[in-house]
Each structure stands twice: as structure tokens, then as C-alpha cells.
Amino acid sequence: MNLLQIVNGLSSLILVVIFIVVGISIALKYKKTKERMYLFFGITWIGVVEAYIAVSISFIVALFNNDGLPEPIYFLVGISFYPVSTLIWITAFTDIIYKKAQKIFQLIFIIIGTVFEIIFFSLLFTAPSLIGTLLSPVDSEYGLVVRIYIYFSLVVIFFTGIIFAIYSIKSNNPEYRLRGIFIIITLITFVIGAILDTLELDLIFLTLVRLIMISSAVEFYIAFVMPKWVKKLFLKES
Numbered sequence: 001m002n003l004l005q006i007v008n009g010l011s012s013l014i015l016v017v018i019f020i021v022v023g024i025s026i027a028l029k030y031k032k033t034k035e036r037m038y039l040f041f042g043i044t045w046i047g048v049v050e051a052y053i054a055v056s057i058s059f060i061v062a063l064f065n066n067d068g069l070p071e072p073i074y075f076l077v078g079i080s081f082y083p084v085s086t087l088i089w090i091t092a093f094t095d096i097i098y099k100k101a102q103k104i105f106q107l108i109f110i111i112i113g114t115v116f117e118i119i120f121f122s123l124l125f126t127a128p129s130l131i132g133t134l135l136s137p138v139d140s141e142y143g144l145v146v147r148i149y150i151y152f153s154l155v156v157i158f159f160t161g162i163i164f165a166i167y168s169i170k171s172n173n174p175e176y177r178l179r180g181i182f183i184i185i186t187l188i189t190f191v192i193g194a195i196l197d198t199l200e201l202d203l204i205f206l207t208l209v210r211l212i213m214i215s216s217a218v219e220f221y222i223a224f225v226m227p228k229w230v231k232k233l234f235l236k237e238s
Helices: 003-027 029-033 036-047 050-065 071-079 082-096 099-126 144-169 174-196 203-225 228-234
Strands: 132-136 139-142
Touching: 003 029, 003 036, 003 050, 003 203, 029 036, 036 082, 036 203, 050 071, 071 099, 071 132, 071 139, 071 144, 082 099, 082 144, 099 144, 139 144, 144 174, 174 203, 174 228
Parallel strands: none
Antiparallel strands: 132 139
8 A cells, every 4th residue: 555545544544433432422322311312313423434434444454465355345334334324314303303204204215225225235246346446445436326325315414414403503402502503513514524535635635634524523522412611612601
């Protein structure tokens, strides 16, 4: 691996670890609050970096064999969970908003996700080149079908997240209003980082983009965990 690939793999690994820590921290709030919103949003936050999980594992493997993960396993790890994490997000979203229509939303995303999984696994074993191409142990180029579904999933999470944020901002609870603001910041930061990460980046810009992505994790953590220092700073609480 060259220097750029090493930085790509290492920064992906750091990114994944931070997202997992944040996701688990949010999910653990379920034990205290019994609100499954925390559990579902925490799991989804880990799911949104599934592609980076594949990069991270392949990077670690490449340190020993110089080749990384075999292509089918790379794409299996990096893609196959997206329909599940999207469904979990939709469930959390409709727990709070549109509760009466929750089953309809879930059914729609189960159908879409199932169709995608059937296509994905069919291509994985019959025409893997249509899923994507592994350019290096830490670089891949996804095929059209995969790109469409990933973009669809991220667009769904973004717009439902914005709706949830606006709903929170309209609350009479100052903490919920602050949560809504941080969710909007999180979504904008994450989308900017994700879009930039699809471009061909040099060493400096790759590092900058990964820092942007990491900052979105910090913002998401603040939104849902709401540390005391944040409350004290923004809500004037002691």
C-alpha cells in the first residue's frame, strides 16, 4: 500500500471506532430511559458507516497479506446491512412522528430492502463486477445498483432526520430544541463529508474530509447524549 492508501485505511479505522463508540453510547441510554429511540438511532449511526467498516477491516487484513479482504467479503461487509439500518432508522423516526403510519412505512422499506438484498446477493455470486470493483485494499468503486440504493438510504435518513430535528426544535423543552439544532448540524456535516469523500482526494484533503465526518459523530453524540457541559454552555444549566 502507498502512503495515501495507508492514511485512507487508518483514518477509516479511526472514523469507524468513533462512530461505534458514539452509537453504543446513544444506544445505552435505552437502559435508563426505556425509550427505544436511543437504541435504534444508536444502531443506525453505526450502520451509516458500513462502507468504512469494510475499508477498515480490509486495511487491517492488508497489513498482514498486502491484499486486504477478498472482493466478495469486502462488498458483503460494506453493503449488505444498509437495508437493515435504514429500516431501523425509519422505525425510530416513526416511533416519534407518524406513529399511526409506522407499519406502512416499515412495510415499504422492508419491500424495498428485500428487493435490494435479492439483487445484491444474486449479483454477488453471479456477476460481482456489477456490484463494484475493488481498486485497492482500501478503495472501491460501486456499481450503479449499489450506488442508487446507498444514495436512496442516505437521502431517506437525511430528510427524515431534518423532519425529526424540526419537530424537536418546535418542542417547549429547551433540551429537545437544542437536540434538534445539533441534529441539523450533524446531518449537514455528515452529508458534506460523505459527498466530498466520493471525490479523488489527495493526502491533505482526505484527512480534512475524515475530520469533517468525525465532527458529525461528535455532533450526533451531543444531540442525543447531551453532556452536562453542553447543557451548561447552551442552556445555562448548572
